Amino acid sequence: MKRSSESTEFTRRDCLKAGLAAALGAASAPSLEAAETKLSAPSSKKEANILILGGGSGGIDAAARLSRSVPKARITLIAPNGEHLYQSGLFFRAAGLYDEKKIWRPTRSLLHSGVRLIADRVEQIDPEKNSVTTASHGDFAYDVLVVAVGVEARFDLIDGLEDRKKWEENGVVSLYPYDLAQKRAEGADMVGRWFSKMEGGGVGRILVAEGEGPIKAENVPLDILFRALEKAGPKSAVTLAKSTRRLIGNDDFDKALTAILKRDARLTVQRGYTLRQVDLENRLVMCEAEDEMKEISFDLLHVTPPFRAPACVAESPLAVVEGEWEGYLDLDERTLQHKRYANVFGLGDIVARAPKSGGATRDHAVVIQDNVASWLEGAPMTAKYAGYTVAPVKTSDDKEMFAEYDRHGLSATFPLDPTVPRKIYHWIDLHAMPWVYFEMIMRGLM
Numbered sequence: 001m002k003r004s005s006e007s008t009e010f011t012r013r014d015c016l017k018a019g020l021a022a023a024l025g026a027a028s029a030p031s032l033e034a035a036e037t038k039l040s041a042p043s044s045k046k047e048a049n050i051l052i053l054g055g056g057s058g059g060i061d062a063a064a065r066l067s068r069s070v071p072k073a074r075i076t077l078i079a080p081n082g083e084h085l086y087q088s089g090l091f092f093r094a095a096g097l098y099d100e101k102k103i104w105r106p107t108r109s110l111l112h113s114g115v116r117l118i119a120d121r122v123e124q125i126d127p128e129k130n131s132v133t134t135a136s137h138g139d140f141a142y143d144v145l146v147v148a149v150g151v152e153a154r155f156d157l158i159d160g161l162e163d164r165k166k167w168e169e170n171g172v173v174s175l176y177p178y179d180l181a182q183k184r185a186e187g188a189d190m191v192g193r194w195f196s197k198m199e200g201g202g203v204g205r206i207l208v209a210e211g212e213g214p215i216k217a218e219n220v221p222l223d224i225l226f227r228a229l230e231k232a233g234p235k236s237a238v239t240l241a242k243s244t245r246r247l248i249g250n251d252d253f254d255k256a257l258t259a260i261l262k263r264d265a266r267l268t269v270q271r272g273y274t275l276r277q278v279d280l281e282n283r284l285v286m287c288e289a290e291d292e293m294k295e296i297s298f299d300l301l302h303v304t305p306p307f308r309a310p311a312c313v314a315e316s317p318l319a320v321v322e323g324e325w326e327g328y329l330d331l332d333e334r335t336l337q338h339k340r341y342a343n344v345f346g347l348g349d350i351v352a353r354a355p356k357s358g359g360a361t362r363d364h365a366v367v368i369q370d371n372v373a374s375w376l377e378g379a380p381m382t383a384k385y386a387g388y389t390v391a392p393v394k395t396s397d398d399k400e401m402f403a404e405y406d407r408h409g410l411s412a413t414f415p416l417d418p419t420v421p422r423k424i425y426h427w428i429d430l431h432a433m434p435w436v437y438f439e440m441i442m443r444g445l446m
């Protein structure tokens, strides 16, 4: 196992890893090096007014952690969703291995009792005035702002996919759509029906395609692909159209996955193919590849959409102004403090230049816990995010490759070759992770 060159000290991760490994036999703990926080975590006695935007993984984890590191703070969390979704469980829900109860919890039930919850949508952020405007509760002032509003799936940016009602009858699905207000995992439901269609092995052309990146949860298209290869019949033709050159954002895992996929003669992998258009009626897509449009036909198509920052961030002075990360939160990549507004921090999918996963979000939360406290005390911010992410790729019905890496390379939690798919990883992901997520991560305990 590798340690980060940025940290040589015994970290909280060492303790967590040991504790969790003991509890679960061998479960997923945050990678040693990613958060780099010291055991004597900073705390602040300031009575600061901390405002957290977003009630997803990042907002709830940050609220729990800041309740401890800044115990006298008045913490308010603004989010429209009364229900919280365990998004990592959506694949298992689609595969029929989880019921609804496994993936949903009331947002309030996950929050520390001292945290005030405002059920509303943020419309505007004014960092010059330290103020946030909501749709129906007026304005909120803050001393420290923590932004965790996630990203939006933008299927409308792919020509032909604007009307979701027409997808399924024309062979199109996606795992990504969900409706927090209605408490509906629409994507898991439609992918579940798609999996059932494949069971008989009668489907001809299966296509797994992606819109323009950076995508959220890079394991998702691969999970769908492996499932299709497992369930589709011997005469099926399966195509993966990846918007990037690599199958995953790390060379070692890319090589390992490429070697596994090469063994299947039914599969064609097209790298650098970005999905631009879907012709539902004729069941064909147009992908952009090296400035040309390539046509691919399908009987069944899974779409990973482009993602964008919500308007409240994208249209605020907090956003990156141009380039690939336009609209995302412009933070220092290590301290997670805003580059221009020192009292603004952020975490999760909305962070520019960071991977989009629950694992990355959890590591961000550890950094936020310490750095907000340090900043309030006027002390140096010692916690640094090292780019950790995890993509648990479900390579078969009973095995997973637990792809953990950061800016420095592999960042495996356990002393096993992480590029090898294993049953133990699948067992942990399927059976242990929902509990770990709701009872530990969402309470800021690991």
Ligand SMILES: Cc1cc2nc3c(=O)[nH]c(=O)nc-3n(C[C@H](O)[C@H](O)[C@H](O)COP(=O)(O)OP(=O)(O)OC[C@H]3O[C@@H](n4cnc5c(N)ncnc54)[C@H](O)[C@@H]3O)c2cc1C
Residues within 6 Å of the ligand: 053, 054, 055, 056, 057, 058, 059, 078, 079, 080, 081, 086, 087, 088, 089, 090, 091, 120, 121, 122, 123, 148, 149, 150, 151, 175, 176, 180, 216, 217, 219, 220, 310, 312, 347, 348, 349, 350, 356, 357, 358, 359, 360, 361, 390, 391, 392
């Ligand atoms: C299908 C799928 C599978 C996944 N699989 C995995 C996996 O296996 N492993 C893994 O590590 N990660 C996985 N992820 C990714 C992981 O769930 C996300 O990275 C994580 O939830 C990001 O947390 P977040 O807080 O940034 O965003 P979210 O959890 O999406 O929360 C965003 C919050 O912001 C709120 N919000 C949005 N706009 C506003 C506004 N204007 N005002 C106020 N609040 C607002 C939303 O209501 C929500 O509460 C998966 C995701 C999906 C969709």
